[in-house]
Amino acid sequence: MTVVIDRTQPPKPAPAGKGPVSAAARVRAAGGPGGGLYKPRTPIYPKLVHGRWRAIKWAVLIATLVIYYVTPWIRWSRPGNLPDQAVLVDFAGRRFYVFDIQLWPQEVHFITGLLVIAALALFLVTALFGRLWCGYSCPQTVWTDLFIYVERLFEGDRNARMRLDTAPWSLSKAWRKVGKHAVWLGIAFATGGAWIFYFHDAPSLLRDFWSGQGPTTGYVFCALLTFTTYVFAGMMREQVCVYMCPWPRIQGAMLDTHSLQVTYRHDRGEPRGAHKKGADWAGRGDCVDCNQCVTACPMGIDIRDGSQLECINCGLCIDACDEVMIKVGRPAGLIAYDTDAAVEARAAGRPALYRLVRPRTVFYALALGAVSALMIWGLSTRTTLDLHVTRDRNPVFVRLHDGAVRNGYTLKVANRSFQSEQMTIALKGQPAAVLKMPGSSETAKAITVEVPANEVRAVRVFVTLPPQVLSAPNLPATFVVRSSREEARTATTFLSGAANSQ
Amino acid sequence: MSKRETDEVTGVETTGHEWDGIRELDNPLPRWWLYVFYAGIAVAAVYWVLMPAWPGVSGYTKGMLGQSDRADVVRELQGLKQLRGAQAAKLQKASLEEIEADPELQAYAQAIGQSVFGDNCATCHGTGGVGTKGYANLRDDVWLWGGSLSDIHRTIEVGIRSDHPQTRFSQMPAFGRDQMLTSAQISDLTEYVVMLSRRKADAAAVARAAPTYAEQCAACHGVEGLGDQTKGAPNLTDQEWLYGSSRDDIRGQIWAGKGGVMPSWKTRFDPETLKALAVYIHANAGGQ
Numbered sequence: 001m002t003v004v005i006d007r008t009q010p011p012k013p014a015p016a017g018k019g020p021v022s023a024a025a026r027v028r029a030a031g032g033p034g035g036g037l038y039k040p041r042t043p044i045y046p047k048l049v050h051g052r053w054r055a056i057k058w059a060v061l062i063a064t065l066v067i068y069y070v071t072p073w074i075r076w077s078r079p080g081n082l083p084d085q086a087v088l089v090d091f092a093g094r095r096f097y098v099f100d101i102q103l104w105p106q107e108v109h110f111i112t113g114l115l116v117i118a119a120l121a122l123f124l125v126t127a128l129f130g131r132l133w134c135g136y137s138c139p140q141t142v143w144t145d146l147f148i149y150v151e152r153l154f155e156g157d158r159n160a161r162m163r164l165d166t167a168p169w170s171l172s173k174a175w176r177k178v179g180k181h182a183v184w185l186g187i188a189f190a191t192g193g194a195w196i197f198y199f200h201d202a203p204s205l206l207r208d209f210w211s212g213q214g215p216t217t218g219y220v221f222c223a224l225l226t227f228t229t230y231v232f233a234g235m236m237r238e239q240v241c242v243y244m245c246p247w248p249r250i251q252g253a254m255l256d257t258h259s260l261q262v263t264y265r266h267d268r269g270e271p272r273g274a275h276k277k278g279a280d281w282a283g284r285g286d287c288v289d290c291n292q293c294v295t296a297c298p299m300g301i302d303i304r305d306g307s308q309l310e311c312i313n314c315g316l317c318i319d320a321c322d323e324v325m326i327k328v329g330r331p332a333g334l335i336a337y338d339t340d341a342a343v344e345a346r347a348a349g350r351p352a353l354y355r356l357v358r359p360r361t362v363f364y365a366l367a368l369g370a371v372s373a374l375m376i377w378g379l380s381t382r383t384t385l386d387l388h389v390t391r392d393r394n395p396v397f398v399r400l401h402d403g404a405v406r407n408g409y410t411l412k413v414a415n416r417s418f419q420s421e422q423m424t425i426a427l428k429g430q431p432a433a434v435l436k437m438p439g440s441s442e443t444a445k446a447i448t449v450e451v452p453a454n455e456v457r458a459v460r461v462f463v464t465l466p467p468q469v470l471s472a473p474n475l476p477a478t479f480v481v482r483s484s485r486e487e488a489r490t491a492t493t494f495l496s497g498a499a500n501s502q
Numbered sequence: 503m504s505k506r507e508t509d510e511v512t513g514v515e516t517t518g519h520e521w522d523g524i525r526e527l528d529n530p531l532p533r534w535w536l537y538v539f540y541a542g543i544a545v546a547a548v549y550w551v552l553m554p555a556w557p558g559v560s561g562y563t564k565g566m567l568g569q570s571d572r573a574d575v576v577r578e579l580q581g582l583k584q585l586r587g588a589q590a591a592k593l594q595k596a597s598l599e600e601i602e603a604d605p606e607l608q609a610y611a612q613a614i615g616q617s618v619f620g621d622n623c624a625t626c627h628g629t630g631g632v633g634t635k636g637y638a639n640l641r642d643d644v645w646l647w648g649g650s651l652s653d654i655h656r657t658i659e660v661g662i663r664s665d666h667p668q669t670r671f672s673q674m675p676a677f678g679r680d681q682m683l684t685s686a687q688i689s690d691l692t693e694y695v696v697m698l699s700r701r702k703a704d705a706a707a708v709a710r711a712a713p714t715y716a717e718q719c720a721a722c723h724g725v726e727g728l729g730d731q732t733k734g735a736p737n738l739t740d741q742e743w744l745y746g747s748s749r750d751d752i753r754g755q756i757w758a759g760k761g762g763v764m765p766s767w768k769t770r771f772d773p774e775t776l777k778a779l780a781v782y783i784h785a786n787a788g789g790q
Contacts, residue, residue, distance in 0.1 A: 400789070401741065439781070
């Protein structure tokens with residue numbers, strides 16, 4: 001694959017009077033030896049654009065924020081004393097509620113499966129359409145976008161912000177800065193505040209939080225997320241993506257020349273240059289070098305330099321460029337979601353081919369399908385009844401006066417349903433066996449115990465076998481526990497003590 | 503080292519250390535790292551003020567928050583007592599039968615009993631309660647002094663051959679050592695006891711021992727050898743032997759008449775603990 005832009009060549013000197021516009025270019029210009037051990041952050045002032053992708057970004061921003069803030073307040077009726085919060089991670093009760101599903105710590109593999117699905121979906125989407133996650137739905141992007149919106153309300157758009165930052169302190173500058181940071185902190189606090197509702201009953205936590213009765217973890221995590229939101233979305237912004245996030249590095253392995261990415265179609269744009277109104281377009285590219293794509297970029301890069309680690313694929317430069325193209329009377333789409341392969345093909349005069357079906361996309365899709373099917377199968381065949389059997393080790397067996405032998409077992413009967421259940425415990429495989437619970441005077445072929453909803457009950461069971469059936473040291477047996485709807489079996493052994501008679 | 507070496511590529515001084523041609527650059531610490539270090543010192547200073555920190559001659563600095571692990575333990579124990587309050591009060595009032603009839607109370611009593619058993623009884627009877635030679639098995643259904651709940655409670659309370667005035671007491675005579683019977687008579691009696699436990703025995707010896715058994719043993723062990731729990735006399739017909747089942751073991755027991763001591767626990771446990779222990783042992787035993 002040919003390099004789209006040769007970065008080994010020194011960058012063209014900027015036109016006189018304009019100066020480098022992209023933050024990256026400013027840093028490059030300011031760099032060099034003697035620049036200090038630590039590179040300061042160069043502020044980026046993204047300009048507001050209007051267009052299709054900006055509209056989609058606003059829609060995704062609103063949708064994700066609504067989901068984040070509203071989810072913990074959805075009520076979901078569950079019987080008895082069980083929480084009526086639709087989505088609740090109950091660490092104290094060790095339960096994870098998602099609508100009609102409630103997971104126990106023993107079922108953490110479902111969460112693992114969900115994370116695997118999320119990872120594979122990310123791989124597939126990235127291979128097909130590039131870093132859509134980064135550009136639209138990553139919390140870092142969403143909150144940064146929201147914070148820039150607030151910044152614009154107080155300080156105006158790009159040029160006004162740049163002027164304000166270089167201006168000496170004044171009352172106007174002070175209230176704008178204070179106001180911006182106050183609203184940022186408010187949003188950050190609301191973010192941290194909403195987070196903790198996922199872990200406690202939201203209405204009662206809200207009350208307890210303000211009356212000072214909330215759990216310490218609530219205050220700590222609220223403060224922590226307030227801090228990180230304020231710092232990450234307000235101060236660090238693109239630095240989080242460029243220096244802290246591992247995904248930009250990993251995504252290089254997902255992308256290939258057929259992946260859709262925000263692309264400057266250099267075949268159409270070059271050679272670039274300023275264009276006078278009414279001048280001829282022949283012999284030159286469509287790019288009028290207006291730098292609107294650069295001023296709109298929240299990452300501070302120039303998309304015309306080609307595919308870059310910093311690019312989050314948000315498409316704001318597309319909107320900025322399209323506006324200009326329409327103004328100068330050229331077709332939109334000089335910057336567009338396109339593939340490197342298509343640009344190369346067009347540059348060589350061949351028709352552009354888009355290949356969605358590629359070995360890597362097929363593999364990601366198959367893996368995604370397989371894991372999803374496994375998860376759906378697991379969730380649909382998930383039982384609400386579980387039985388775990390531990391045989392007593394001390395004493396291993398007890399011989400009674402008539403030669404009969406007794407073994408003790410501890411049964412853990414888990415009732416994952418929302419109803420209290422009468423469970424019948426029986427032993428299969430040893431028809432002569434008699435069951436008894438310690439402390440009970442009754443012996444029977446089966447024992448009935450009540451297991452409360454959403455709980456595990458430990459049941460001690462003594463099994464006695466008469467001397468005439470004690471033919472071998474180990475006798476196979478299976479505990480069967482039956483609820484009103486389901487049945488669980490667990491195999492165990494009965495030790496008769498035949499090998500070591502007293 | 504007098505003169506510091508400078509790396510050509512980066513222009514940074516090296517530490518002078520070299521490993522297989524690789525030299526270490528002497529870059530300054532990152533600024534933020536230094537800040538974290540200072541912040542750590544500041545946190546330590548705050549900690550000294552807030553928390554117990556410095557030892558003194560007769561005490562220590564208590565700190566402004568009044569944190570004390572010892573006080574925490576006391577508070578937690580009090581909380582535990584309060585948590586158990588209702589059940590503990592119930593246990594205090596309930597009779598043994600009432601405890602067994604109430605599943606919740608029984609579970610509570612069993613939990614207490616199990617922990618008390620592990621601390622006090624397991625030394626002799628084993629953690630599993632199956633005993634060993636000379637120490638009774640508490641898990642089966644063979645009992646010297648009775649296996650009902652009240653019998654067990656009584657045995658724990660007064661002990662066996664203990665210093666309690668009402669102790670359970672039995673004495674197997676030392677027929678051989680005290681020269682009450684001859685060695686030959688004891689050998690014959692051994693065969694007789696083997697016969698009683700439904701094993702093959704020397705018929706002639708059994709016939710010779712029959713009058714001796716009737717005269718010396720039947721009073722306690724019964725004519726048929728079934729024993730007597732009111733006298734603590736073991737049943738000789740079952741397969742359970744406190745001092746062993748072999749001919750040597752049986753002969754030794756007729757000769758020397760060993761009898762173990764079980765202490766009285768009345769003064770060591772409060773009445774509730776005693777009840778809980780009896781309930782635990784009874785629940786895990788093999789019947790009666």
